[in-house]
Structure formats: structure tokens, C-alpha cells
Amino acid sequence: MIIVLKKGATDEQVEQITNKIKEWGLAVHLSRGIERTIIGIIGDEGPVRAKPLEVFPGVESVMPVLKPYKRASRDFHPDPSVVTAPAPNEKGRPAVFGASAVTVIAGPCSVENRASLMKIAGAVKAAGARALRGGAFKPRTSPYKFQGLREAGLELLAEAKAEFGLPVVTEVMDPRLVERVAATADVLQVGARNMQNFDLLRAVGQAGKPVLLKRGMSSTLEELLMSAEYVLNEGNPDVILCERGIRTFETFTRNTVDISAVPVLKRETHLPVIVDPSHGTGHCDLVAPVARAAVAAGADGVMVEVHPDPASALCDGPQALLPETFEVLMREIDGVAKAIGRSA
Numbered sequence: 001m002i003i004v005l006k007k008g009a010t011d012e013q014v015e016q017i018t019n020k021i022k023e024w025g026l027a028v029h030l031s032r033g034i035e036r037t038i039i040g041i042i043g044d045e046g047p048v049r050a051k052p053l054e055v056f057p058g059v060e061s062v063m064p065v066l067k068p069y070k071r072a073s074r075d076f077h078p079d080p081s082v083v084t085a086p087a088p089n090e091k092g093r094p095a096v097f098g099a100s101a102v103t104v105i106a107g108p109c110s111v112e113n114r115a116s117l118m119k120i121a122g123a124v125k126a127a128g129a130r131a132l133r134g135g136a137f138k139p140r141t142s143p144y145k146f147q148g149l150r151e152a153g154l155e156l157l158a159e160a161k162a163e164f165g166l167p168v169v170t171e172v173m174d175p176r177l178v179e180r181v182a183a184t185a186d187v188l189q190v191g192a193r194n195m196q197n198f199d200l201l202r203a204v205g206q207a208g209k210p211v212l213l214k215r216g217m218s219s220t221l222e223e224l225l226m227s228a229e230y231v232l233n234e235g236n237p238d239v240i241l242c243e244r245g246i247r248t249f250e251t252f253t254r255n256t257v258d259i260s261a262v263p264v265l266k267r268e269t270h271l272p273v274i275v276d277p278s279h280g281t282g283h284c285d286l287v288a289p290v291a292r293a294a295v296a297a298g299a300d301g302v303m304v305e306v307h308p309d310p311a312s313a314l315c316d317g318p319q320a321l322l323p324e325t326f327e328v329l330m331r332e333i334d335g336v337a338k339a340i341g342r343s344a
């Protein structure tokens, strides 16, 4: 922690602050420049962060040196973390995030019915996806729109998982349902709208399953990392971060994908980072270019919505890829991944 004093701060003011810091059990490094005096606090600054240092007379600003997202930070854990959703059965393979391979999660926006889910799961597996996505509990802006099949949706996801051996990624919106959703899900998704639902973050932190944490639509990357911190702080080290576009003034796209979020997050944190170009762009023709860009920028994976009949999809049809378009995208991802020295 560095305390910058105002021009003309008096010796008494400096002494008052340094005495206080020593009272808190920390050492002080005083640097008297021509213009200003700077006080450095030496030792674990954690407990000092809550103290109102700004209110001391003579203080101009207070700057923390350590990151507020301690457990998510690269300072705390310099090597990249690898998050693994184990293979559900002998038909499948684990989904690994944060290693050399670029891992693709694909599936419908919502689970709609058995036939369509099975068709999509078979197609995305054949194309090389490593995990199946599908919402059973859907966070919809309108209460009048399809809310998901809920319990029945989870049962269908369990069937698809058993049939294809694909680990399942599905959203949980309510802390009271975490245990139930975790019984089916291999990765618990916390959606953009719930990124700062702190009770939910604590609950998924205790669920014993990897968590896919999506960036809130108006959240900074620091806020995303602080939300990850809630999960990590419960003892769950398996958090995957997801850039899914943020709100800007642009209207040609549903959201604006912050591609620079990928290298920034990779620099700041050891956690795996993926991109969702489907919600990020909102248009099927923009999904592949942004997915390729995400991989080129260093993303550990992408999550893509796929539907065999987008026109009749119950949710997010305009951004769904047809299975055959998804297959083309998988080959492109392979090419980009290899070009930057990763495997697909």
C-alpha cells in the first residue's frame, strides 16, 4: 500500500499516519521527495485495506499494491490453472480448459426436447466439441418467454451425457438449486445476469464442480475477477472465465465482444479464459469470425450455440449455427490454434 501525501503535508500529519500504521503492526517506509512525501506500508496489506486511510489529514491518495483479487491473481499463482471436467463415462473424454488444447463447448441455447438435444449432441461431438451446453433454467428478460424445461431439461441433459459421454455445461440461477443442478452438470454455469449474485457464487463455490463464470454485461474485468474470487474463496479452485460481450452504444451486434479481455485476463489471472461469440455477437454470420479471433487472441476455448433449425428455436435462434456450419468452424479453430502453437 502506498500513501501519497498532499503538497505541504506537515511533519505532524506524517507522524500521525506512521504511528497509526505501526499501531496496526506494520512497518513504514518513508520517502520524502522535494514536492511530496510518500509512505509505503510494508507487510501484509490485507487487513489495512479496510482502514479509512484517505480520511487522515494530509493524505491525497491511497494505492493498493497487491491486487484485490488475491486468489485469482497471477501474483498468487504464477502458473496457469488447468480446469478439467472429467469424462462422464467410457464413451467420452474429459473437457480440459487452460492446457494446450483449445476446448469447444457447443449445444443449443435451451434444452427443447429429447430429439433435438440428441441430434445436436451427436453433431457437435462428431465435429469435435468436448462439452455439451444447454440451458434447463433460462434467464430470460421477459417473463412471458420460454423459461426452460427446468427439471425435465436436466433429465434430458443427463440422457445426452450418458449417450455421448460429453461433459455437460448448464446454468444455475438459484442458490437453492445448486445441489440439484450439480447432480447433472459437470460444469456449473453462472450467467452474465448473475455474475454478481454473491450468494449464488458462494453456493457454486461449495458445490464441488467446475464453474463457468460469465462476465456481466456491464461489468469490468476487475469485477469479473472479484466474482471469481468469491468462488475460489469457498475452496473451489476450478473457475473458467467467459467473455460474452458487454453493452456498448453499438447496435449492429447484440453485445460488443471485448477481445482484449482475453489477453488482459490471461495476464492478470491464472484461470482459463473462454469466449462466447454467440451471445457476444447475436448473429450467426458473426459467430465464426469472432470465435477465430478469440482463439487467435489466446482464449482457452469457445462456447457456441448450435441448432438444427434456428428458425424454430425457442431461444436465441438468430445466433445459432447449423451443425454443418459448426463443423466448418471447428476446422477453422483447429487451423488458428495450430498457427499460434496450440492444439485444437
Ligand code: PEP
Pocket (backbone or CB within 6 Å): 109, 135, 139, 171, 190, 191, 192, 193, 214, 244, 276, 279
Ligand atoms: C447462456 O449462455 O445461456 C446465456 C444466457 O448467456 P449470458 O448469461 O452470457 O447471457
Ligand code: MN
Pocket (backbone or CB within 6 Å): 109, 110, 279, 305, 315, 316
Ligand atoms: Mn442463448
